[in-house]
Amino acid sequence: MNPAAIGLDIxxxxxxxxxxxxxxxxxxxxxxxxxxxxxxxPDHDRVLADALRETPTVLGAAxxxxxxxxxxxxxxxxxxxxxxxxxxxxxxxxxxxPFVLASLPELQAAARGQGxxxxxxxxxxxxxxxxxxxVGDALLPSLAIEMLRVATNSPAAEVDMxxxxxxxxxxxxxxxxxxxxxxxxxxxxxADSARYVSAAALLAGKVPADAFRSxxxxxxxxxxxxxxNRLTPLGEQVPGVEIQAQLLESLFDGNIxxxxxxxxxxxxxxxxxxxxxxxxxxxxxxxxxxTFLAIILYVALFSAGFATFKFMGLLLDAAGAFASLxxxxxxxxxxxxxxxxxxxxxxxxALHREREAAAEVAGELAAARRIQLGTxxxxxxxxxxxxxxxxxxxxxxxxxxxxxxxxxxxxxNRRLFFVVGDVSGKGVPASLFMAVTxxxxxxxxxxxxxxxxxxxxxxxxxxxxxxxxxxxxxVTGVLDAxxxxxELAIAxxxxxxxxxxxxxxxxxxxxxxxxxxxxECFDYPRLDVQLHPGDTVCLVTDGVTEAMNRDLSPxxxxxxxxxxxxxxxxxxxxxxxxxxxxxVRAFVAGAVxxxxxxxxxxxxxxxxxxx
Numbered sequence: 001m002n003p004a005a006i007g008l009d010i011x012x013x014x015x016x017x018x019x020x021x022x023x024x025x026x027x028x029x030x031x032x033x034x035x036x037x038x039x040x041x042p043d044h045d046r047v048l049a050d051a052l053r054e055t056p057t058v059l060g061a062a063x064x065x066x067x068x069x070x071x072x073x074x075x076x077x078x079x080x081x082x083x084x085x086x087x088x089x090x091x092x093x094x095x096x097x098p099f100v101l102a103s104l105p106e107l108q109a110a111a112r113g114q115g116x117x118x119x120x121x122x123x124x125x126x127x128x129x130x131x132x133x134x135v136g137d138a139l140l141p142s143l144a145i146e147m148l149r150v151a152t153n154s155p156a157a158e159v160d161m162x163x164x165x166x167x168x169x170x171x172x173x174x175x176x177x178x179x180x181x182x183x184x185x186x187x188x189x190x191a192d193s194a195r196y197v198s199a200a201a202l203l204a205g206k207v208p209a210d211a212f213r214s215x216x217x218x219x220x221x222x223x224x225x226x227x228x229n230r231l232t233p234l235g236e237q238v239p240g241v242e243i244q245a246q247l248l249e250s251l252f253d254g255n256i257x258x259x260x261x262x263x264x265x266x267x268x269x270x271x272x273x274x275x276x277x278x279x280x281x282x283x284x285x286x287x288x289x290x291t292f293l294a295i296i297l298y299v300a301l302f303s304a305g306f307a308t309f310k311f312m313g314l315l316l317d318a319a320g321a322f323a324s325l326x327x328x329x330x331x332x333x334x335x336x337x338x339x340x341x342x343x344x345x346x347x348x349x350a351l352h353r354e355r356e357a358a359a360e361v362a363g364e365l366a367a368a369r370r371i372q373l374g375t376x377x378x379x380x381x382x383x384x385x386x387x388x389x390x391x392x393x394x395x396x397x398x399x400x401x402x403x404x405x406x407x408x409x410x411x412x413n414r415r416l417f418f419v420v421g422d423v424s425g426k427g428v429p430a431s432l433f434m435a436v437t438x439x440x441x442x443x444x445x446x447x448x449x450x451x452x453x454x455x456x457x458x459x460x461x462x463x464x465x466x467x468x469x470x471x472x473x474x475v476t477g478v479l480d481a482x483x484x485x486x487e488l489a490i491a492x493x494x495x496x497x498x499x500x501x502x503x504x505x506x507x508x509x510x511x512x513x514x515x516x517x518x519x520e521c522f523d524y525p526r527l528d529v530q531l532h533p534g535d536t537v538c539l540v541t542d543g544v545t546e547a548m549n550r551d552l553s554p555x556x557x558x559x560x561x562x563x564x565x566x567x568x569x570x571x572x573x574x575x576x577x578x579x580x581x582x583x584v585r586a587f588v589a590g591a592v593x594x595x596x597x598x599x600x601x602x603x604x605x606x607x608x609x610x611x
Contacts, residue, residue: 003212004151009220009241012103013070019044049110063097063118071099076108085161093165096134115146131169132182185257259315275328282332388481392573402596403430420539421474452489452526463520472516484531501534505565533606543597573601
């Protein structure tokens with residue numbers, strides 16, 4: 001059928017025990033006629049040798065690392081020509097066996113050539129195929145290379161030496177680039193059953209006469225227990241003859257894979273670059289974003305590996321780089337988690353300290369609030385036996401402590417002194433200045449100053465030492481409880497409201513002056529008002545008129561006046577104050593207070609009634 005070459009993926013190291021002469025020797029003496037007839041028949045091994053001699057056949061052989069009863073130290077084959085080096089240099093790079101399992105010498109002599117079939121496994125998988133190997137001191141071709149030499153009728157296969165070892169294997173006009181050890185990474189495909197021909201069909205004449213013309217034919221075994229099945233990277237269990245078939249196809253198509261020695265340096269460079277990128281990019285990011293970034297890097301890495309495999313026939317070990325970069329990523333994420341935990345513990349400790357400090361400050365502010373409010377006179381206990389007038393007062397700081405103030409006390413058995421003030425600012429500074437202002441105003445009043453002179457003297461005292469440049473709006477008043485005569489002095493403050501018992505509302509807005517501490521020397525004018533029995537004087541700070549609701553709308557003086565006027569029928573100062581406070585609360589509706597709130601109401605009931 002005129003094939004180009006026939007390769008036998010079969011070892012025949014022993015004589016055929018079914019040859020006629022061997023069968024005759026085992027017959028009894030009584031069968032002499034049969035023994036002579038059998039001995040006259042041709043020997044099977046000689047018949048096979050004649051058939052091998054008449055066809056372009058190549059016998060397969062296997063390299064052995066250990067000696068057995070059927071191994072030998074050499075093999076009959078056509079020597080390989082070495083270009084650019086010596087035999088010893090070539091042998092130093094290739095897979096080398098001390099022994100070989102080959103067919104019978106007469107079969108070796110009859111065949112056109114012999115080639116090695118040995119393949120080293122990597123994790124039970126066939127990945128790399130040697131094109132040239134060594135047996136003893138001889139450099140021998142693989143079965144595929146020898147079949148190509150026989151098919152092309154070439155005198156010898158050739159090996160090109162390079163600086164790192166073997167660079168190419170040549171047969172006729174075919175040059176195959178190899179690894180330095182003369183191996184190639186076989187680009188496996190799926191096994192194709194269409195190229196298999198049954199020996200039974202061939203012997204029965206069922207195969208067309210031109211089926212093998214000018215083709216490479218491999219003869220292998222399919223009997224149970226005889227097939228040397230091997231695992232490919234595609235996960236298929238295939239017979240050894242299938243691997244040889246795919247090797248020949250790859251050599252013809254130039255579809256082989258290489259992993260140059262510089263590929264390891266490239267992988268190291270990619271690993272260093274990828275690791276440096278992760279070290280630079282991962283720490284500032286959240287773990288989820290860092291993981292997503294690493295996935296992008298891994299996709300790029302595997303894409304590069306696939307591209308070099310698909311379009312360049314080069315093997316880039318993306319899996320190894322992936323595993324190494326995973327270690328780097330795991331270390332970074334672990335370090336990030338450790339640092340995050342440390343920072344969390346530090347933050348918790350700091351928060352604990354801040355809470356302790358805040359609790360301490362809150363306690364101190366609460367104590368300051370109690371002290372501040374405790375310095376204010378209590379209307380309910382200040383004048384328990386007083387019938388000539390009644391007093392009601394309220395102070396609500398916007399914070400724990402505030403800058404509003406009020407005070408009232410008797411200058412003598414007839415005169416009631418009262419004051420309402422508002423220090424600029426809020427909080428602790430305003431509260432301290434409020435305490436100083438209240439104390440100085442009381443001190444001046446108790447020294448015997450009268451009416452507006454109290455405000456003038458207090459201004460001089462307070463303005464003398466004022467490093468924070470605060471100022472105070474204030475209203476002072478002296479009520480003669482026997483006659484209802486009221487002396488007022490106003491320093492930049494809202495004018496007092498006079499609610500007459502008859503139902504009218506008057507604004508005591510006579511001449512006043514600037515807030516205290518604005519001008520150190522200023523004579524505040526006096527405003528005289530005559531009260532009638534049942535009249536009420538109402539003083540407030542701007543925390544009432546400027547109270548804000550959630551829409552940032554102010555309460556306003558108009559609404560305040562309306563509430564005061566509507567309470568005309570209520571006789572007591574306490575009821576008037578309660579009406580105002582209730583209406584302010586309803587207006588702000590839970591909004592955060594914008595300023596301290598202070599109200600003071602004094603109702604004059606008339607001269608003392610004697611029992």
